[in-house]
Amino acid sequence: MDLSAILKNLHIPPADISPLTISKPSGDHDCSVARVFQHIQVKLKSETWSEVAVILDLTGELFRVADSSWLLPDVPDSDLSSWFSHFVQSLICHAALPICETDSATLAPELYQDIPERACAVTAVLQALLLRLGHNPAPTSCTAKRCLTRVLAPCISVFAATHLQDQPWTSEASRKDAAALLDAVAQATGNSCFPDMMCGSSADDDAGLVRAVMDILKPQLTKDNWRRNQATRHVFFWMLVQVKRPSLVDHLDTVFPPSLLISDDYVLDNKVMGVKCLHHIILNVPAADLRQFNRAQVLYHALFNHLYTSEIPLLQVVLPCIFDLLNVLEKSPADISCPRRRNRFDEVLCHVLTYMEMEDKITLRRLYATMLPPFIDRMGIVIVRHLKRLEMVIVGYLEISDCPEETTRLAILAALEKTIQVAWPRMECRLPVLGRSLLRLLCDVTRECQPPDVRTAVLDKTIRCLQLLDYSSQGKLRAILSDVDDTCASGVVLDCIQKVTGSPLPDGCSSTRGYC
Template sequence: MEREGSPRSPPREGSSPPGEGPASDLGQALSQILHRLTGPESRRGRARNAALQDLGALLEATECDRLFAGSDTPLGGAPGTLGEVTAALEKHAAPRKEEEGGGDGCSAVAEKAAAVGLLFTKLLRRVESAKESPGCLAGKRGLRHLAGPIYVFAITHSLQQPWTRPGSRDVAREVLTLLLRVTECGSVAGFLRGEHEGEKGRFPEIMGLLQPDLNKESWKNNPATKHVFSWTLQQVTRPWLNQHLERILPPSLLISDDYQIENKVLGVHCLHHIVLNVPAADLLQYNRAQVLYHALFNHLYTPEHHLIQAVLLCLLDLFPVLEKGLHWKGGAARPTTHCDEVLQLILTHMEPEHRILLRRTYARNLPAFVKRLGILTVRHLKRLERVILGYLEVYDGPEEEARLKILETLKLLMQYTWPRVSCRLVVLLKALLKLICDVARDSSLTPEPVKGALLEEATDCLLLLDRCSQGQVKGLLAKIPQSCEDSKVVECVRKVQLVSEGAPYSGT
């Protein structure tokens, strides 16, 4: 009887040593290793380690032409069984749900990954040798059973994750490099979509392997699956991605709909990639774009700045798709758009918001919404005015990102809605002058370049305000140089007066 843990024990009692018997013996040896990796005894560490050792010995002892012989048969022969063993090894090295957060369990996963990675390296080198031999067709055919699971393994363990360690990452990256070389692909993107015209690529195969772990009941059992899916998805771009839309959209929506912020952000990044790389016609078909919009819009109620940032960027790229069929024919008022709806909600959240990271996130994206709506921003003018005035009053830390973006928003707003600006002259002028005085007298840790940028942006706003009010700002500022003792404030006012009189100003 075979002794458990023997590194080179024969696969079955009475059978020939690995690599020396007939082809059927090779299949039997691989089948027994597969059983030991997937059967009840696979839970015992010694039995599992013995199976890995036996597989390593089998790969070393078997000639290349015999290892991949029979790959053209309906069941794939020994290479088909070897593919099943490869898939079992990938599952063996994958992290489990309880090992997502780190700790001793993750160290064990990294050790298993390093051991499996060495076996995959050995196997790929055998494929490489088979391809270099005169009858290399067997090696190429055998590779089709191996490439998918090996790719999933390599991506699972090469990314920076809690279950990886420097050693396991190095082994996984070596496996990926060798896989690309054996498959004659110059990059991961070429491996997935096909390097040459008419070549199918392996993206459908990889999605097929990930699909069982990407449904509602199972997608959290393996914490690596979502990362492998996301990373793989983002390697495939136009014009290859749209043909796989039915496979990639449901998992992306599923991940984005989770209660964990990390998963929400990951799912939104996947959706954003889809929006950028799938033609608008395909997104509009079957109401997909509306489904995307409602999924993203609901995330705007979650007060988490990373998520809000990802959602707003995705929505800004989705708006052209949603509004593709909208054409204003004149006569009646223009219909409100999805961009109007989102901006209204953003402004509602911005007014009372006191958390600095969320304030910066909202302010960072506000100029893009004003640009998107253009003159139609006038619909939101009152609320925008309240937000701008409120945000200009609050110090935003050394970077002053929020106030700089709000000044950029104000400039765009005056450019697009200038006929409505003159009636707000006094309110806006007071806010800008107060900001200039506060920055000029600021003795905090704000760097001088940041203060200079704030003063320059505020001066630009004063110039635009002067033009929108037919020169009234110049008259209202006339007495400030005689009464103000702050040189920075006086310098800003004089710039406005000089430019109003026709002198050039490089800041505008």
């Protein structure tokens, strides 16, 4: 189908096929692209969806077959960008999500039934346009392409990100088309992938498009209206994680407030998403910039308040996030160049140990236990300040099984192993309590029904901890274990004890030298 046939099918009035005074038309037709855009926009507003779908199909064909000099006439870049920008915005409006009139931020799924079909139709038109912009041989193509892609890429990217994720308003087809549209945007801007386009890796786009994208989202992320559009927060989160170090620091003032706002919501999913945004910022912004203007302190208070929750999905993201933030706020406890005063590391650990002591839900106990070993790793020797409470937690958590995986016990044994390694001089006085708890664990494991590989892992970890306790006590545990009555224990337990008592004391493990 040629351009004349397309314009005829679009029912362009004869008055709109007259030459436009600001440019001389070329080719075998006298139709101004600006007037065609205006006519299509009017028809899109007044027709039913079935008729709109036909118009969109014809518009896509128009972009594919139109002469380059007609599609990109020799006019000022500002005029050309304005025509295309308003036209693209009018197309995107036909796949826009309905606005929620309350603060619930959720709508019934049936309200989104026709959105995937609309999104696919609009995506096809935008892909046709981007394909022409990426392969345009017209004399004005270089300048026009740079101008148009910078103007159109942000709004098209936001539209594609809206329909990219698995949400009630998307389908498999619309998600696939959205992914292809993002690739087309990146290629049209001269980038190999979308993150490069956002951060500005190409020679023609050093600044990237992060600020332009965020400027589109910013009016929708205010305190009063960010819940009205269900897709806005998902688009913001997806866009944010595309921008990493070192580019993110340049946009910290733009992304920091919405992330805090979302994390402070009453809806659990929003809290989780907000904390993920904050964690991404912590990992990809230099510590000095986070400490500037007291941002890190604000972050700490916001995250610490979430530690009082019992919601597992939220704790799963808050604990790693606040652990990484502590490295920004405080010097490493392992640093010997400055006094090791109590700081926020101790505050967070005290809070975690308090909740671990009184927690009775297996799932939460498992979560806390898995977070404990990396935290002990970061605290290093200063863990000795908390040995009394840590000992109570370890003993209590080893007593309760969470079959069949035994994740809690394995994590607590790993925490005990790290504690002995970094605080070995203080372990001898705790030998009676910890040794008795580990021996009880050996007996319990041999009596419980567990998968063979899990049982082997628990036994190996327990033996390792007993060996470390023996090393730190200069062989005292070995002497105690040698007096165990072999008639009162199973063969498996006796074999484990034999591995402890039969292991040689490593050279260099003395009361005046550290554990190696």
